[in-house]
Amino acid sequence: MDLISEADFTAVPGTDGWHVLDAMAAAYFDSRDFASGAALVARIAELADAADHHPDVDLRYRGVTVRTVTHSAGGLTRKDAELAAAISRAAGELGIVADTERLRPRGSV
Numbered sequence: 001m002d003l004i005s006e007a008d009f010t011a012v013p014g015t016d017g018w019h020v021l022d023a024m025a026a027a028y029f030d031s032r033d034f035a036s037g038a039a040l041v042a043r044i045a046e047l048a049d050a051a052d053h054h055p056d057v058d059l060r061y062r063g064v065t066v067r068t069v070t071h072s073a074g075g076l077t078r079k080d081a082e083l084a085a086a087i088s089r090a091a092g093e094l095g096i097v098a099d100t101e102r103l104r105p106r107g108s109v
Contacts, residue, residue, distance in 0.1 A: 014085030017098025024069035028102035043090040
């Protein structure tokens with residue numbers, strides 16, 4: 001599987017709200033409460049199993065952090081961008097939005 005650049009990743013529709021950090025893509029979704037976050041995690045699990053591509057997911061009281069990278073390729077691939085876009089769509093369907101400032105790389109504007 002071919003690696004893609006940060007620009008290639010962000011060019012995929014639906015990846016706004018995601019940041020490329022340390023050769024992986026990450027987003028924080030402000031779920032407002034634990035139950036909503038758990039519902040998003042369940043949707044992410046379904047999407048990941050369907051895509052046979054499994055991100056790292058961290059559920060906290062008010063939010064969910066998701067990180068994706070294709071370990072076998074050693075970085076980001078189109079599969080990561082497609083999964084990120086699908087996760088963002090699922091979050092939107094649940095009324096959960098990505099907090100675009102939460103995981104902003106240090107030094108970026």
